[in-house]
Structure formats: structure tokens, C-alpha cells
Amino acid sequence: MILPQPMVRGTLIKRYKRFLADVAMENGEIVTVHCANPGAMTGLAMPGADVWLSRATNPNRKLKWSWELVGLESGLVGINTSYPNKIVGEALADGRIAELAGYAQHRAEVKYGENSRIDFLLSAPDRPDCYLEVKNVHLSRRAGLAEFPDSPTLRGAKHLRELTRMVEQGHRAANLYLVQRTDCTRFSLAPDVDPAYSAAFDAAREAGVEILCYSCTITPEKILLADALPIR
Template identity: 65%
Template sequence: MKLPQPLVKARLERRYKRFLADVTLEETGETITAHVANPGAMTGLAMPGLTVHLSKSDNPKRKLAYSLELVELETGLVGINTAHPNRIVREALEARAIPEFAAYTSVRPEVRYGENSRIDFLLTEPGLPDCYLEVKNVHLCRNPGRAEFPDAVTARGAKHMGELAKMVEAGHRAATLYLVQRMDCETFSLAGDIDSGYAAAFAHARKSGVEMICYDCDIGKVEITVRRSLPILAGES
């Protein structure tokens, strides 16, 4: 997935009200307010003084022209825009770049299912069971080398787990793909201390046959793409 170009370098001053951040633009020294497309806690990624990279919209109707895209850590870039994972995964699915789903040629986004929900992707192929695929954005890393999800309580995420389990019971295939928007992790686990309810829903869904898959990303200032599979350390936090 191509990022908007060119990105603008800045220093993070503060993040507040979840969706707002004050940043100082490197080129001009001007302090402006940028949109943060991320409802999570952004633990370790919202510290004042961090270098960030912004996109700028030319849409005159937007209240905030700048959006926070990347945070720069000593260990590399981290993508924080939660609007991007579905686009990243869709491109990979259509290119058959994710082996677990490479047999499917039809990729339909935002299909209604369950109890008033939408699945991120419905994958279909003649002769194969329909596959209901949920995508989760991951960027929490509290222990070096280990990505974790979630970074905040997610009742919606737990609900999705239950609905995916029902799809398996109905004879379909169902999976959750955790997309790690960073390159400094080797494994993935649940943050059960942050949301024990989600951890319980994960365990139930996995036992019911829901597939749990994790991939990280190759992240640059021009493009973000799916990179490699990471092992899931279930039950650890």
C-alpha cells in the first residue's frame, strides 16, 4: 500500500482526546494539530519528543489537513493509522501473497454477517468453503521482540471472535489475521492483562476452529506491505 506523498517530518508534542496530536513541523518550526486515526492507547508510541511522519490532505473541507502516519523509534518505523491495515491486507490477498488464503480468487470487503456485524473480508472460491476473515491492527510492543494485542479493552473484538466461531459451526472457514505494523517483533501474543475478556474470547474461538494468523509488515516512508508470518504464543502475556 502506497502512503500519501510526500510525508512531512515533525516532532510529537502531545497526543490528546485520542484523535488529536500537536506536532512541530521540522521544516518550518510551526506547531500544528494533526488528526490521529487510532482509537487505541498507543502505548510507547505517543511520548513527547518522538519523530513522526505526517500526510497532508489537499481537501479544503477537512478540518485538520495533517494526519499522523508513522512514528519513528530507535528500532524502526511503526504504522499507527488504523485505517490502513485493511488496505494493506486486501492488496496482499488480491496478489495471493498470504499463503493461508492464496487459493481464494474472490475478495469481498465489508460483507454483513452475524448479528449486525460486517466481516472485513469474505473470501470465496468454487470448491472451497467460504472464508470469513477479520483483520486486527497490532502495534503494541511492551517486551522487546514481542507484539501484543489489544492495547486497550475491545468489547467489539470479543464479539467478533464469537461470531467467527459461529461461522465455523455453520460449516464455513473463519480466521483472524493480526497485522503487526512494525518490523522489530519476532513473536505475537495476547495482552491478557489489558483485556482478559478478549483473551477468553480468543481461546474459545481458537478451540472452536477459528484460525489465528499473524503477519508483520515491511514499513517504509513510501509504502507498507505484508512481510512475514510471526508465531503466535497463545496464552502468554
Template identity: 65%
Template sequence: MHLPSPLIRGTLVQRYKRFLADITLENGELITAHCANPGAMLGLNMPGLPVYVSKSDNPKRRLKYSLELVELPTGLVGINTNYPNKIVGEALSGNAISELSPVDDFRAEVKYGENSRIDFLLNQDAGRKTYLEVKNVHLSRGGKQAEFPDCETDRGVKHLKELANMVANGHRAINLYLIQRTDCDHFSFAEDLAPKYAAAAKEAHTAGVEFLCYDCQINLEQICIASRLPISMPTG
């Protein structure tokens, strides 16, 4: 997936009200950017971090700038939660996810369950449906371990239960965690930050929901899916 071009470098002043970030650009201009990320952004919201923003030429937009990447000593991190579905959609089209290949046909944002929408509905295996939910991951609190989520998510718990119901109805259901960073080599659940979600993940796994995790290749031009990483399921 190609990023908006060109990206503009700056320094984070503060991230606040969930969707706003004040940033000083390299030319000294102080701007407020839209931050498309409802999570806590632990480790990625500290004042002084180098960041990259895009600028829109849409005259109807109130905020012209969008926060796209945070730069850490270990590499770039994508924080825009609108991108994982686009990245995975491109990967599905190119059969870049071996566990889901070949993909004959898929649709995005399909209604299912109790007033929910699945990120992708795949038709495979002589008509058997595969329900694919995608979650953005950007949390890492040390070493090379990525974690999800960075705070409790009732919506995420609901999605896991919906996926388990699809398995009970004879379909295949998968939760795919996409790590928008390049410095991790395994994935686990942040049980201390989100015990309810971790418990729901354990229940869904027991019910037959599959769990996949992939990291990304990231540069200033594009973000694309890279390699599958091992997952440590919740133990509590």
C-alpha cells in the first residue's frame, strides 16, 4: 500500500483527545494533525518523538495534516488504523498470505452476526466461507515482542465472539493481527492491559477460531505485508 506522498517530517509535541496531535514541522511551523488511532498508543505518544505526516489538498478537510508514522530508534511504526485493511486487501488480491491462498473471491465490510461487519468475507473450498477479522498492532513494550491490545476493547471482544459463532455454524473464522512495525519477531496478548480481551481470545481459540500474525515492511513510500510471526496464546 502506497503512503500519501510526500511525507513531511516533524517532532511530536503532544497527542491528545485521542484523535489530535500537535507537531512541529522541520520548518518550525506548529500544526495540528488528525491522528487516526483510537488506542492508547503506548510508547508512541511521547513528546519529542520524530514523526511523519501527510498533507491533504481537500478544501473540505478541517485538519489538513494526518499523522502517519512514528520514528523509533528501532524503525518506523505505522499508527494509522485505517491502513491495515487496505494492506491485507492488497495481500489477499496478490495471494501473499499463504494460509489463505488461493483466494478466488472476497468482499470487504460484509454484514454478519449481531449488527457486526466482518473485514473480509472469503469464498474458498467449494463454497465454504472464511470470515477474516483484521486487527492493527503497534504496541511493543520491550525486546522484540508485539502485543495487542493496548487497552480494553469491548468491540474487539464482540468480534471474537462473533467469529466463534461462525465456526459453530460450520464456517472458517480467522483473526489476523497485522503489526505495523518492523522490530518484532513474535506476538502475544497484553493480558495485564486488557484481561477481558485476552480471556475472549482464549475462548475463541478453544472454539476453533484461527489466529494469524504478520508483520510489515515499512518505508516512507509504502507499507506492505511481510512475514508470519509466532503467536503466544493467553494462559490466564
């Protein structure tokens, strides 16, 4: 996925009200930017951090800048939670997710279950439909280990229960965790953050929901799905 260009570098002053942040630009200007991330962003919103911004193409938008990346000593992190579905969608179209290859049709945001929408519904004439949920991952509290979630998520637990029901009905179902970091080589749940989600995860996996995790290649120009990561 190509990021909006050109990207502009700055220094984070503070993040507040979840969706806002103040950033000092390299020319000395202080701007308020949109932060497309409702999560806790643990370890990613520290004052003084290097950040990369994109400029809005809509001249009528109130906030002219959007926060896209944060730079850590260990690597780059994508903080925009609207991007994982786009990244995974491109990878599906290119056949780069081995476990999900061979499906002729990939439909996004299909209604199913109890007032839910599945991120992708994969279908082909010779196999069961596959219901695919995508989760963004950017929490890392130990070197090399990506974790999910970074805050309690009732919605995430609901999605796991919906996927379980699809398996019970004879379909295939998978939950793909996309790690928007370049410094992680393995993945684990964070049960101390949300025990209920962890319990729903265990139940879904035991019922036959497939669990996948992939890393990303990240530069100021693009974010691409990269390698499968081992799941602890």
C-alpha cells in the first residue's frame, strides 16, 4: 500500500483526546494533526518521538495533517488503524498469503452474524467460504514480541464469537493479526490487558478458527505485508 506522498517529518509534542496530536514541524511550526488510532498506543505516543505526517488532499478538511508513522530506535511503526484492511486486501489480490490462496473472489465489508460485517469474505466454487477478520497490532512491551490487544476490546471478542459460529455452520474462518511494526519477530496475546478477549481467543481457536499473523515492511513511502510470524 502506497502511503500519501510526500510525507513530512516532525516531532511529537503530545497526543490527546485519542484522535488529536500536536507536532512540531522541522520548520518550527506547531500543528494539530489527526491521529487515526483509537487505541492506547502504549509506547508510541511519547513526547519527542519522530513522526511522519501526510497532508490532506481535501482543502475543506479542518485538520490539514494526518499522523501516519512513528519512528523508534528499533524501527518504524504504522499507527493508522484504517490501513490493515487495505494492506491485507492487496496481499490477497496478489496471492501473498499462502494460507488463503486459491480463492477467486474477495469481498470486503460483507454483512454477517449479529449486526456485524466481516472484513473479507473469500469464496471459490470448489471450497467452503472463508470469513476473514483482520486486526491491527502495534503493541510491543518486550523486545521483538508483538501483542494484541493494547486496550480492552468488547468488539474484538464479539468478532471471535462470530467467527466461531461460522465454523460451526460449516464455513472456514480465520483471524489475521497484522503487525504494523518492523521490530517484531513473534506474536502473542496480552491477557493482562483484556482477559475476556483472551478467553474468546482460546475458545475460537479450539473450535477451529484459524489464527494467522503477518509482519509488515514499512518505509515512509509504503507499507506492505511481509512474513508470517510465529504465534505463542
